[in-house]
Amino acid sequence: MTNHWTDIKNADVVLIMGGNAAEAHPCGFKWVTEAKHHNKAKLVVVDPRFTRSAAMSDYYAPIRVGTDIAFLGGIINYLLANDKIQHEYVKAYTNASFVVNASYKCEDGIFCGYDEAKRKYDNKDWAYELDKDGFAVVDETMQHERCVMQIIKRHYSRYTPEMVETICGTPKAAFLKVCEMIATTSRPDRVMTIMYALGWTQHSQGSQMIRTGAMVQLLLGNIGLAGGGMNALRGHSNIQGLTDLGLLSNLLPGYMTLPGQSEQKIEDYLAKRALKPLRPNQMSYWQNYPKFFVSFQKAWWGKAATAENQWAYDYLPKLDKGYDVLQAFEMMHQGKINGYLCQGFNPVASFPNKAKIVGALSKLKFLVIIDPLATETSEFWQNFGPYNDVKPEEIQTEVLRLPSTCFAEEDGSLTNSGRWLQWHWKGAEPPGEAKADPEIMAEIFTRVRALYQKDQGAFPDPIVNLTWPYRNPKFPSPEELAMEFSGKALADVTDPKDPTKVLAKAGEQVAGFAQLRDDGSTSCGCWIYSGSWTQAGNQMARRDNADPFGIGQTLNWAWAWPANRRILYNRASADPAGKPWNAKRKLVAWTGEKWAGSDIPDMRPDAKPEEGVGPFIMTAEGVAKLFVPSGMVDGPLPEHYEPFESPLATNPLNPKNAKAFANPAARVFKGDMEQFGKPDKFPYAATTYRLTEHFHYWTKHVHDNAVAQPQQFVEIGEELAAAKGIRNGDKVRVTSNRGKIETVAVVTKRIRTITCDGKKVFQVGIPIHWGFKGVAQRGYIANTLTPFVGDANTQTPEFKAFTVNIEKA
Amino acid sequence: MDMNRRQFFKVCSAGIGGSSIAALGFSVKPALAEARNFKLARTTETRNTCPYCSVGCGIIMYSLGDKSKNVKAEIIHIEGDPDHPVNRGTLCPKGAGLMGFIHSENRLKHPEYRAPGSKEWKRISWDEAFGKIAKLMKDDRDKNFVAKTDDGLTVNRWLTTGFLAASASSNESGYITHKVVRSMGMLVFDNQARV
């Protein structure tokens, strides 16, 4: 989230799309009702199903699964065509005025630089035009035909209300009603928040869906304001934290990235990441990358990381490509992976195409499961009849299952989607012999290290030199680990403006990332978490819920990254002169000397407004990017593509170009393309979703939740049910080109029939919560049906749009 | 009987228990106070957060035992933390069932081993489990570690063993997990955020 849960109460309009907060995040959704009651806010919900969020809405519009870019692109077109944008904001805080290279173009849904054989773009022609000083050329009037404003006007002029209706199945009148409600927030003193979740991320063009939403918010001037923002509700309790800490194939902590193998020297690596400003006076905060990186290497390799050995740069593995989970299971399926460790994760249930996942695990030499619960993955080798029809005697994988503790049995912090790091305390001992994750990891590590110390082996250096300063090397305490990621001074850290002034003495915790240095004098395991544990102690454990300004910024409750800032880009909540757009929702303002207000300013504290320092300090431009010259692999602007499995045979936006049917830059493995279903055999659009009584595949192990929703079902609309002779409660078989599930049908009015491209489209809803382990009734793994393809940028699987057939069983 | 806010929440937020006692026709205030306070009076309160969704609701766990050494604490009741600025004492149907997660019959209690081709688990000791895992990992790493590519680039990566990290484990668990996994040169490494 750019903002946070409580802040939703400040909104005038709330758009929930690609999520269903009322059921999936109920206690957070409460802040929507607060906004409605106390702020007369209007709630707009766009969803394939009439969800409980929709039931609470002021206006609901149906949409076909996987077509959100068309809908949002249509909104962009509406805002531009009807002059409903926040002009001053767009001009000063976005790259609308930036001029793009003459060679840039987009034709029939394909951007320039496309290599069809590789399914990849070369983005060199998406760049800005630069002046002789290397700065981007801008046209303040935004009239230049190659400036971003004109480019997006042209690009989205194709997304007419009629086109939206054709693609999305949303009746034109309903679409226009949504546009009108949203457009009211183009006034500087009105604000809208967008709440989305996995309904946007789990698509082959998920990143671009989210980007389209962000573009709408930028045009309306709604980013950086209280009650505004792009708010990813996120799934699990610490999915934010694990992402922040970089537990992804290509990341390091704090959104630093692992080097590619072509970056053999640390200078090459740093130069690419320490971005120089693209406009005069901009902060381009990633210029500090070397400080964060060197401090990180010092945290992990301490004395072994020196200036002479490039801060142990060789200790980091170098990438040749991404190794995300789809890639991992593809490799496993090909027999190229021998060992796999799953910590608190259940891929048999959570990953697409269950048959492929189980087949892949069966080829492993060993599998280690670390979990509090008996998951499906841990027993993938066991026969559970139709739910998991395998032959154990043929599966040669060794499996080790280790019991771990749960939240109630440990101290530590979780980061919620509002970026709050909240400390929690242990209340009980774990059952049996269960051990905490840090203890398990420490045991594995210290034993491997001992083997390398004794017997040597392949490149032992990063293992034997890893800092391990913990009082009990077999069980690092949460406190020690939190202090390590927050960071400390290794030598005295002095003020660059006054070297006689010591900011942090050697051995002390640093106050925040501003004190980190690139000369090896500081260590910090995760720079964005720097300041979470200072000399004053554990900031994450703070419990003062006072809200002195009355707009929900409880600055002394827990600790938010970065720097305890509650709303990102909050400099944009004030106009270029530093005056809040809306005095009632003041976040920060220029006092004449400095930036101050109800939140920690997201700006250099002494940056005078006349210096023109842009509010988007992490970008080299200083402003937000409506058009992205680099960073997105599938185009500088979002374009509608069909899901890889669609009920339509062509993409109505570019019907003549087969290349632009589905995302042309999405990676598809050999064999998986052939497994995509075609509309003749699999005519119905399907999506998976969650129920309010269950949490993924955990709560089927919990008695009360199992009682509340004991049995698997699928949801279909009345018209499809009538056509297929299916009555409420009938047993049905749902098939995709990858497998089948058998369950009962719930026939509802919640899923309407829509018409797309002149064709009736029926949609099928598939709740995910069942499996073959648990105390609820057994059910089929919903992901038996889903396709093995991911978003072009993130490789997040396309769970939210695929096709099925359904018959009475 | 006067109750302060804390006591009030202790008494009331147990939903079903509270309303069913009221339904018996007792005078609500004193009856509730007797029934619930009596049960919770001997407990220790511990603050925690709901581990399910990313709202991060504050909870209070009530356990028997005062956490002193040699006393095994047992959680007997969980409710929303009324001081928490987001959930303000409420919990959704997921969070309201948290007790059942802690005490689920499917909690794992001992390390177990399944041999190739076998149909069953065999209980093993932690020592045996860790010993096996360390050896399996080192053998695979030594055999398959890529220090340099064919064209001489230093890459120091290990691709034949992978790791999937959790998404409900604490930051501290995640941090140490990353540190261990990456120090070995692993790239096949993701967490639930990927999906």
Ligand code: SF4
């Ligand atoms: S109680 Fe419900 S809303 Fe709150 S964190 Fe838990 S799952 Fe989310």
